[in-house]
Amino acid sequence: MQNNSQNAEFNAREYFDNIYQRSVILEAKQLTQSFKHGKTERTILNAINLKIHKREFICVIGPSGCGKSTFSRVVAGLDPYTSGEILVDGQPILGPSPERGMVFQGYTLFPWKTVKDNVMFGPKMKGQSHASAEAHAREWINIIGLEKYENQYPHELSGGMKQRVAIARALVNEPKILLMDEPFGALDPHTRQKMQRHLMDLWQNIDITIIFVTHDMDEAILLADRIVALKANPGEIKEIIEVDLPRPRDAEVMLTPEFKKLRQRVDYLVHADEDELDPALAELPVIPRMTKVSSQK
Numbered sequence: 001m002q003n004n005s006q007n008a009e010f011n012a013r014e015y016f017d018n019i020y021q022r023s024v025i026l027e028a029k030q031l032t033q034s035f036k037h038g039k040t041e042r043t044i045l046n047a048i049n050l051k052i053h054k055r056e057f058i059c060v061i062g063p064s065g066c067g068k069s070t071f072s073r074v075v076a077g078l079d080p081y082t083s084g085e086i087l088v089d090g091q092p093i094l095g096p097s098p099e100r101g102m103v104f105q106g107y108t109l110f111p112w113k114t115v116k117d118n119v120m121f122g123p124k125m126k127g128q129s130h131a132s133a134e135a136h137a138r139e140w141i142n143i144i145g146l147e148k149y150e151n152q153y154p155h156e157l158s159g160g161m162k163q164r165v166a167i168a169r170a171l172v173n174e175p176k177i178l179l180m181d182e183p184f185g186a187l188d189p190h191t192r193q194k195m196q197r198h199l200m201d202l203w204q205n206i207d208i209t210i211i212f213v214t215h216d217m218d219e220a221i222l223l224a225d226r227i228v229a230l231k232a233n234p235g236e237i238k239e240i241i242e243v244d245l246p247r248p249r250d251a252e253v254m255l256t257p258e259f260k261k262l263r264q265r266v267d268y269l270v271h272a273d274e275d276e277l278d279p280a281l282a283e284l285p286v287i288p289r290m291t292k293v294s295s296q297k
């Protein structure tokens with residue numbers, strides 16, 4: 001009942017106007033990224049212009065190979081870019097920084113460190129004393145609900161737990177932006193749903209901007225304020241969609257006609273035309289029948 005009354009009060013226009021009044025935290029201006037493939041050069045991101053506002057939740061979607069991870073890596077400062085500009089709070093990105101926390105699909109925890117030591121790593125690198133780093137790490141380990149596991153090693157944790165630790169490890173540095181590239185891609189559907197809920201709770205309670213890359217269109221609609229739909233070959237922004245669904249959201253919102261309508265739109269946008277496909281996928285080889293494979297039943 002409480003949810004219904006909250007929903008009735010939700011004014012999408014007001015919600016988005018409020019977002020656009022906030023300062024721009026990340027701006028891409030004519031951002032272009034090309035890679036050399038042999039003698040030819042392929043433009044992966046082509047003159048991307050985008051403004052992301054403080055505390056926005058942005059999801060980036062698009063067909064495989066359209067440049068989603070390339071964009072994440074540029075924002076993370078892991079890769080140099082070819083031309084254009086990419087600014088955080090008006091300052092160019094020159095390399096990785098704790099102000100941009102990263103959680104990517106491959107678990108990026110140090111396998112030889114315990115949960116607590118993994119989370120303490122950032123604060124210690126910033127020069128905090130052991131006691132202060134430990135106190136900060138404990139605070140975040142409590143927030144993600146893994147206090148009973150602080151002395152365990154990554155291999156002793158489930159996939160969902162590892163991603164929670166990865167989130168804590170990024171957030172302990174108090175980043176302005178949390179960059180997530182398919183962070184829940186390897187999780188089973190149930191764990192994934194719990195992680196989505198957990199992430200929305202975190203986002204709603206801390207002052208952070210999230211840029212979340214996903215293949216999963218339902219996930220994008222569930223989480224995002226705005227969805228940036230990229231097209232491939234070269235990667236360009238096809239459309240930016242305002243997700244005008246009330247917050248807070250839970251999985252039940254997926255059953256509503258409003259969600260289904262957005263889903264249709266997003267489906268349409270991501271369904272790549274042949275010439276938009278990553279060439280590597282467009283040219284998938286025909287697999288010959290192997291003589292080793294027995295035809296006997």
Ligand SMILES: Nc1ncnc2c1ncn2[C@@H]1O[C@H](COP(=O)(O)OP(=O)(O)OP(=O)(O)O)[C@@H](O)[C@H]1O
Nearest residue numbers: 035036044063064065066067068069070071278280
């Ligand atoms: N360091 C690199 N050198 C050369 N080419 C690269 C490099 N990184 C990415 N590419 C190319 O850029 C294109 C886009 O790759 P990217 O990983 O950004 O796609 P994506 O949208 O994340 O795909 P997926 O959904 O499959 O994860 C691909 O064709 C890839 O081969």
Ligand SMILES: [Mg+2]
Nearest residue numbers: 068069070181
């Ligand atoms: Mg990718």
